[in-house]
Amino acid sequence: MKRKILLNINDEDYEVEIDPNRLLVDVIREDIGLTGTKKGCEIGVCGACTVLMDGKLVSSCLMLAIYAAGKKITTIEGLFKNGELHPLQKAFLDYGSFQCGFCTPGMVLASKAILEENPHPTEHEIREGLNGNLCRCTGYAKVVEAIQAVAGK
Amino acid sequence: MLIEEKFTVKAPREKVWAFLMNPNASGPCVPGCEKIEVLDDKTYRVTVKVKIAFVSLAFNMMVKISEMNPPSHLETLATGEESGMASNIKAKNVLDLISLSEFETEVSYRSEVSLFGKLGTMGQSVVKGKAKQLGREFAEAVRDRLEVSA
Amino acid sequence: MISGFELLEPKSVKEACSMLSKYGDQAKVIAGGLSLLLFMREKLYRPKYLVSIMGIKGLDYIKYDEKNGLRIGALTTHRTIENSKTIKEKFPVMAETFHKVGSMRIRNVGTIGGNLCHADPRLDPPPTLLALDAKVKVVGPKGNRTIKLEDFFVNYYETVLKPDEILTEVRVPGSPPKTGGAYIRFSTKTNDDTPAVELAAVVTLDSKKEVLENVKIGLGALAPTAIRAKKTEVFLKGKKFKADILEEASRIVSQEVDPIGDLRGSEEYKKEMVGVMLKRGVKMAYEKAGR
Numbered sequence: 135m136k137r138k139i140l141l142n143i144n145d146e147d148y149e150v151e152i153d154p155n156r157l158l159v160d161v162i163r164e165d166i167g168l169t170g171t172k173k174g175c176e177i178g179v180c181g182a183c184t185v186l187m188d189g190k191l192v193s194s195c196l197m198l199a200i201y202a203a204g205k206k207i208t209t210i211e212g213l214f215k216n217g218e219l220h221p222l223q224k225a226f227l228d229y230g231s232f233q234c235g236f237c238t239p240g241m242v243l244a245s246k247a248i249l250e251e252n253p254h255p256t257e258h259e260i261r262e263g264l265n266g267n268l269c270r271c272t273g274y275a276k277v278v279e280a281i282q283a284v285a286g287k
Numbered sequence: 288m289l290i291e292e293k294f295t296v297k298a299p300r301e302k303v304w305a306f307l308m309n310p311n312a313s314g315p316c317v318p319g320c321e322k323i324e325v326l327d328d329k330t331y332r333v334t335v336k337v338k339i340a341f342v343s344l345a346f347n348m349m350v351k352i353s354e355m356n357p358p359s360h361l362e363t364l365a366t367g368e369e370s371g372m373a374s375n376i377k378a379k380n381v382l383d384l385i386s387l388s389e390f391e392t393e394v395s396y397r398s399e400v401s402l403f404g405k406l407g408t409m410g411q412s413v414v415k416g417k418a419k420q421l422g423r424e425f426a427e428a429v430r431d432r433l434e435v436s437a
Numbered sequence: 438m439i440s441g442f443e444l445l446e447p448k449s450v451k452e453a454c455s456m457l458s459k460y461g462d463q464a465k466v467i468a469g470g471l472s473l474l475l476f477m478r479e480k481l482y483r484p485k486y487l488v489s490i491m492g493i494k495g496l497d498y499i500k501y502d503e504k505n506g507l508r509i510g511a512l513t514t515h516r517t518i519e520n521s522k523t524i525k526e527k528f529p530v531m532a533e534t535f536h537k538v539g540s541m542r543i544r545n546v547g548t549i550g551g552n553l554c555h556a557d558p559r560l561d562p563p564p565t566l567l568a569l570d571a572k573v574k575v576v577g578p579k580g581n582r583t584i585k586l587e588d589f590f591v592n593y594y595e596t597v598l599k600p601d602e603i604l605t606e607v608r609v610p611g612s613p614p615k616t617g618g619a620y621i622r623f624s625t626k627t628n629d630d631t632p633a634v635e636l637a638a639v640v641t642l643d644s645k646k647e648v649l650e651n652v653k654i655g656l657g658a659l660a661p662t663a664i665r666a667k668k669t670e671v672f673l674k675g676k677k678f679k680a681d682i683l684e685e686a687s688r689i690v691s692q693e694v695d696p697i698g699d700l701r702g703s704e705e706y707k708k709e710m711v712g713v714m715l716k717r718g719v720k721m722a723y724e725k726a727g728r
Contacts, residue, residue, distance in 0.1 A: 177478075289698070371480060417661075
């Protein structure tokens with residue numbers, strides 16, 4: 135039986151009517167049209183579907199959309215505010231920290247979470263923080279550099 | 288994956304062979320075996336239900352005898368599917384009976400099992416672990432039926 | 438696509454239990470949902486009703502006192518546990534273990550109750566909790582019971598929980614002085630992959646810090662459930678910490694397990710590796726106990 139829920143995504147409220155079996159990643163992409171969040175492995179391992187829920191990183195591919203009702207969700211699109219890219223997005227561009235770009239939204243959100251918890255992480259701490267985000271293109275080196283650059287400022 | 292087990296039965300080899308080769312007798316010893324249909328003297332259709340906690344799997348198999356050397360050696364090929372999980376299973380099985388004495392037989396079997404589909408990617412170790420447990424139940428059931436208390 | 442279901446959201450444990458009673462084997466408890474949704478997406482399981490306990494208040498807590506030891510509510514996330522000051526101080530091996538669960542995304546959502554009830558023998562928390570003599574509190578329509586964790590697990594994905602029961606709390610007794618613990622997760626592929634061998638060692642020393650007064654070893658990924666290595670524990674208990682004792686103990690633990698050979702290692706390899714991890718684990722626990 136469909137249910138009406140209110141999702142707060144990137145500071146905007148969206149009312150959707152959905153079945154309980156809908157996953158958050160699908161509602162974000164299909165019902166709301168924010169396709170920055172990607173579907174990679176669909177089993178919570180690769181990190182492409184990463185979103186922030188009340189400031190915490192979660193896998194939207196393993197989250198019932200209903201569970202997100204009443205919570206503050208941030209997708210990659212939410213980092214672009216008032217016509218300005220987030221410092222991490224700028225750094226990823228400056229350092230060339232992506233190639234195909236598929237893992238990138240999740241990678242940027244994970245980077246944000248690392249710096250929020252630890253504003254001056256060591257390289258080891260950065261790499262540990264990124265261990266849930268898989269990238270097949272870059273070898274991670276440029277991602278680490280971008281994060282270090284933002285941390286250094 | 289390879290499943291290899293052996294167990295002893297206190298019964299003469301001929302009796303064990305006859306028992307195992309009679310699907311109506313030995314079928315019920317296979318845990319979860321719901322149906323055995325004899326299609327011809329070398330082919331059987333078998334349905335086996337396996338429960339892993341709250342997960343129910345139903346295997347529909349065709350078993351063909353490829354080599355037979357009574358009363359000691361049997362080779363079969365089992366192919367089939369687990370429809371709920373879109374998975375296929377293929378097993379090459381070898382059964383050997385060795386007379387340990389006049390009244391004691393060692394039953395040893397070796398199965399090379401290939402799992403394709405979801406069950407193959409997700410469940411290998413669990414299916415194998417479960418198969419070992421079911422193998423023990425099978426051995427117990429065979430012993431119960433064949434060992435005559437003096 | 439996950440098959441359709443009705444999501445029920447009880448506001449109390451009592452309400453949840455009565456829903457489970459009502460719908461029987463058509464219903465299943467869902468907490469964070471990580472493991473369950475995985476099963477459902479792979480079409481392994483299609484329950485008609487999911488009873489979500491996430492709306493039940495009062496199940497997310499970490500309490501500690503000298504008398505009762507540690508009590509953790511079933512809905513406490515792995516992340517809360519790994520970051521808990523109390524747990525880092527009183528049971529550091531637990532904080533280390535929970536830090537190793539999945540990735541940060543998993544730890545932010547997954548709960549200790551869900552982890553134990555899922556009962557996959559390859560999960561990280563059970564070996565450590567077994568080595569810490571954990572117990573679980575289970576509530577059902579007919580009342581409560583407290584079960585030792587080593588009696589809780591039955592088989593792959595199977596526990597002693599009745600269909601209308603809910604795990605509400607995990608209890609860990611206080612550790613005596615001069616106790617140290619170590620958790621090793623040995624993975625043969627990548628760091629975050631399902632491990633081939635899991636070993637938790639909790640060691641209590643005598644006042645001279647020479648004798649292993651008490652030893653508890655929890656093992657994972659080596660049997661249909663997480664287990665305690667009882668024979669190895671009996672051997673080590675009361676002995677002085679020496680190299681030849683560790684060697685013998687590693688032989689005993691190798692014999693004590695009956696692992697399945699699979700992609701992550703053959704039977705022989707896992708048997709050998711659990712021996713290696715035993716030596717490392719007991720040594721690390723011994724060193725921590727001595728500090």
